[in-house]
Amino acid sequence: MTEEQSLSCDVLVIGGGGAGLASAIEARTQGANVLLIEKNPELGGTTAWSIGSFSATQTPHQVTEGIDDSPDEHYEDMPKFSGPLADRDNPALRRIFVDNANDTLRWLMSMGVEFFGPMPEPPHRKPRMHNVLPNSRAYIHHLGKHAKKIGIEIRCNSRANKFLLEDDRVIGARCEMPSGITDVKAKAVVLASGDYAANADLKAKYISPEVAKVDAMNPNATGDGHEMAFPLGAKVLNGDVLSGPTLRFIPPPTESIERMLPPWPLITKVMRFALKYLPGRLLRPFVLGFTTTSMAPELDLFSNGALLVNKNGQRITGDTSKLGLTIASEPEKIGYVLFDSELAARYSAWPHFIATAPGISYAYLDDFRRTRPDIFNKADTVAELADALSMSPDQLNTSIEEHNSVSDVKISTPPFHALGPAKSYVVLTDGGLAVDDEHRLLGGDDQPIPGLFAAGSAGQGGLMLKGHGHHIGWAFTSGRRAGRHAAMEAGINVN
Structure with a gap:
């Protein structure tokens, strides 16, 4: 075996998202020789796809605002978000999270990450949500830069596919690298490979065959690390819990200005000042670009009379709360939201908004006309609207007639509007591998697997x-x- 086909390090980190970068930086800071591998061409993971907010207590932002908060209160409030699933929580890990979140946020700030907030989000009893500036890519930019600065070796386009074992101890991983199959020997391994939102087999196994059909927001969240760990006796907890399926408008053909903004200190400081001090009417055009690009249509649209049709103009029916799942069985997994002028007028002002970014902004129909012309259509007749959407006018008319026969809110007054395509997505899956309070991955009989740790969604x-x-x-x-x-x-x- 040539030198290029065998590597060694103190700590091998598998995954280059937020959890992996944090693991690598902390291990390196303690003096370890660290190698981080990432299967994709660049760092990012699901962290780079996220909204990017970070909830914590006793932060500099809370202190500045005079908010008296505590990890204990955060610990008590977190289960309120889970509803009937709260009893399935891991209280020990929840305690670890709330007790360390403040220090973690300050650690991120020390590397240049800027936040705005805190923003309220009930049922949190106090504002705890800190929004990253200018977008979630700031995490990857600053941590990736710092990782390289302190001497972490990063290899992208490198996929781990099997753990190396010596007796029962993990001593590294076999990886597919550009130079070929490479055995990386390590004294300890951190698995930070993300979730399995894009793995149809795992979704079918742990959730349902129907959810398995739904695409992932992050198509690279393929659960590789989970599948590597199963032969070692690792098990998934809360495998049926997920965010989604949710209906979201497809991304614009080109990235929005907000997503393209670099996380340079001057830009983020100006943004933080503007968000804090400028009138909302001046900021609204900017934040709406984010809201109309990234957010899901509110489900009360449909209970209030909007019609959802598939790409052929056929009416999509069913439980409103399950439309995200239903649409995954439709042609190309897409649909269009239809309004007439009366419903359009209703969704043109508070309190009837089409989409919202929590703590940031609300978007109405006219906002989509201005910021998302690629998904906004308006026509004086149903036939003209059908033509704009490449649908059969007869089929669309039939769907509207069926809708009007069962709905108290009729679609009958021109002009007619359509937003779409909208598509169903699984944002992420919450089925992480079992770990102990030192983040050691647990194998058979719930015993730690020597040499193996897990973090983020994987852990x-x-x-x-x-x-x-x-x-x-x-x-x-x-x-x-x-x-x-x-x-x-x-x-x-x-x-």
């Missing part, structure tokens, strides 16, 4: 993370802790 361990800002918070918090424990496992004398 969620039954923790319920409903509510904005908890998944991101856990990714970085668990990542740091896993990296620290991995360094200790590698024989590093940590501080």
Whole structure:
């Protein structure tokens, strides 16, 4: 075996998203020689796809606003987001998260990440949601830059596919790298490979065959790490819990200005100042670009009379709360939301908004006309609207007639409007692998697998993370802790 086909390090980190970068940086800070591998051409993971909010207490932002909050209150409030699933939570990991979230947020700030907030999000009793500026890619930019600065070796286009074992101990991983199959030997390994939202087999196994048909927001969340860990006896907790399926408008053909903004200090500081001090009417055009690009249509649209049709103009019916699942069985998994002028007028002002970004803005129909012309259509007749959507006028007329026969709100007054395509997505899956309170991955008989740790979604361990800002918070918090424990496992004398 040539030198290029064999590598060694103290700590191997599998996955280059938020959890993986946090693990690598913490292990390296403690003195470990760290190699991070990422299967994609660049770092990012689901972190880069996210809204990017981070919920924590006793932060500099809360202190500045005079908000008296505590991890204990955060601990008590988190289960309120989970409803009937609250009893399935992992209280030990929840305690770890709330007790360390503040320090993690400050750690991120120390590397240049800027936040705006805190924003309220009931049932949190106090504002705890901190929105990253200018977007979630800021995490990857700053942590990736810092990782390279402190000497972490990063190899992209490198996929781990099997753990290397010596007796029962994990001593590295076999990886597919551009140079060929490479065995990476390590004294400790951190699995930060994300969730399985894009793995149809795992979704079918743990959730349902119907959900398995639904595409993932992040098509690279393929559950590779889960499948690597199963032969070692690892098990999934809360495998049927997920965010979605949710109906979202397809992304614009080109990225919005908000997503393209670089996270340079001057830009983020100006944004933070503007969000805090400028009148809302001046900021609204900017934040609406985010809201109309990233958010889902409110489901009360349909209970209030909007019609959902598939790409052929056929009416889509069923439980409003399950439309995201229903549409996944339609042609090309897409649909269009139809209004007449009366319903359009209703959704042109508060309190009837089409989409919202929590704590940021609300978007009405005219906002979509201005910011998303690629999904906005308006016509004086049903036939003209059908033509614009490449549908049969007769079929669309039939669908509207069927809708009007059963709905109290008729679609009858021109002009007619359509928003779409909208598509069903699984945002993420919450079925993480079981871990202990030191983030050691558990195998058979719930015993730690020597040499192996897990963080982020891969190491969620039954923790319920409903509510904005908890998944991101856990990714970085668990990542740091896993990296620290991995360094200790590698024989590093940590501080």
